[in-house]
Amino acid sequence: MVLSFASDRPFDLVTLGRACVDLNAFDYNRPLEETKTFVKYVGGSPTNIAIGARRLGLRTGIIAKVSDDAMGRFVVSFLQQVGVDTSAIVIDREGHKTGLAFTEIKSPTECSILLYRDDVADLYLSPEDITEDYLRKTKVLLISGTALAKSPSREAAFYAAELARRHGVRLVFELDYRPYTWKSLYEPMVYYTLMARLADVVIGTREEYDIMEGGPGQDEATASQLFVHAPSLVVVKHGVDGSIAYTREGAVKVQAFPAKVLKTFGAGDAYASSFLYGLLAGHTLKRALAMASAAAAIVVSRHSSSEAMPALEEIESLLSEHCEPSRG
Numbered sequence: 001m002v003l004s005f006a007s008d009r010p011f012d013l014v015t016l017g018r019a020c021v022d023l024n025a026f027d028y029n030r031p032l033e034e035t036k037t038f039v040k041y042v043g044g045s046p047t048n049i050a051i052g053a054r055r056l057g058l059r060t061g062i063i064a065k066v067s068d069d070a071m072g073r074f075v076v077s078f079l080q081q082v083g084v085d086t087s088a089i090v091i092d093r094e095g096h097k098t099g100l101a102f103t104e105i106k107s108p109t110e111c112s113i114l115l116y117r118d119d120v121a122d123l124y125l126s127p128e129d130i131t132e133d134y135l136r137k138t139k140v141l142l143i144s145g146t147a148l149a150k151s152p153s154r155e156a157a158f159y160a161a162e163l164a165r166r167h168g169v170r171l172v173f174e175l176d177y178r179p180y181t182w183k184s185l186y187e188p189m190v191y192y193t194l195m196a197r198l199a200d201v202v203i204g205t206r207e208e209y210d211i212m213e214g215g216p217g218q219d220e221a222t223a224s225q226l227f228v229h230a231p232s233l234v235v236v237k238h239g240v241d242g243s244i245a246y247t248r249e250g251a252v253k254v255q256a257f258p259a260k261v262l263k264t265f266g267a268g269d270a271y272a273s274s275f276l277y278g279l280l281a282g283h284t285l286k287r288a289l290a291m292a293s294a295a296a297a298i299v300v301s302r303h304s305s306s307e308a309m310p311a312l313e314e315i316e317s318l319l320s321e322h323c324e325p326s327r328g
């Protein structure tokens with residue numbers, strides 16, 4: 001087992017951060033300016049991760065704040081339908097809105113996201129909204145880096161991280177950098193570093209680690225610097241070039257799977273949910289990484305990032321198709 005987890009907890013995974021709405025281009029393969037129709041999905045990286053992990057059979061929940069309107073109700077009701085626990089979702093009573101993500105699908109390789117995140121409800125999650133009892137109930141808490149972009153969500157995230165450590169909950173930090181809400185590059189540098197040092201597992205793209213480190217770095221050096229602190233597992237994603245996981249004992253690399261790509265986003269969320277499933281199921285690091293990579297390849301071939309999350313059989317079938325790697 002790569003990591004041990006507390007036993008006898010009602011939840012396997014709780015995520016903390018934004019619960020939002022994605023509006024994905026329906027008449028795609030054109031710029032956003034020319035896109036007239038969109039399909040509405042639940043979105044937001046930590047929410048997608050909770051949904052993806054639930055689809056794989058994990059018991060998941062989310063700590064978030066959503067608007068007191070139709071968008072907030074849409075998010076909560078979808079999560080309830082798919083079996084993600086919503087009892088720690090707080091309704092914003094001060095009129096802040098749920099964030100929106102308009103996605104542009106110009107071509108399978110040229111995609112972008114336009115986030116409407118001014119004064120969004122999720123960044124108003126406050127430490128008073130965090131319940132110690134809820135955190136005590138999970139094996140893993142995943143914190144999204146975007147939750148650190150602004151107070152009071154920033155303090156809520158650090159408070160939750162502290163409670164997680166106190167109660168033997170494994171802390172996963174997903175860097176999830178979105179340029180929109182940060183005031184300067186110094187802010188993510190400082191707060192990412194502080195959170196990453198507290199976490200057991202850190203997951204991010206090379207570009208996101210560069211933001212954290214304040215400039216271009218090397219994967220191995222990134223991992224060694226974090227191993228001085230709490231992390232025992234550091235995952236660096238390189239898009240189609242695959243990903244690599246470092247432990248104090250060494251590194252394991254996995255290739256991306258070939259995919260009929262519809263759009264590029266959603267890969268990271270599928271990757272994180274499936275990777276955590278693999279770790280919680282007690283698979284080897286190589287197998288957990290391969291599962292993550294397979295889930296990501298499936299999601300990039302589909303239209304959404306949340307509803308598109310694959311079932312275990314779909315991941316296993318892709319793994320066996322490519323005969324990689326052996327079970328562990």
Ligand SMILES: Nc1ncnc2c1ncn2[C@@H]1O[C@H](COP(=O)(O)OP(=O)(O)O)[C@@H](O)[C@H]1O
Pocket residue numbers: 205237238239240241242243255256257258259261264265266267268269271292293294296297300
């Ligand atoms: N075009 C693609 N085809 C197949 N797999 C992909 C593709 N893009 C990304 N992936 C998989 O998803 C993982 C995460 O993607 P990446 O783009 O690095 O992260 P993020 O989506 O968080 O920016 C990669 O390590 C790879 O396994």
Ligand SMILES: O=C(O)C[C@@H](O)[C@H](O)C(=O)COP(=O)(O)O
Pocket residue numbers: 020022042043044045048101113264265266267268269270304305
């Ligand atoms: O994260 C958001 O707010 C939007 C997501 O729902 C969206 O689908 C997305 O950007 C996924 O991100 P990725 O997995 O890091 O590509």
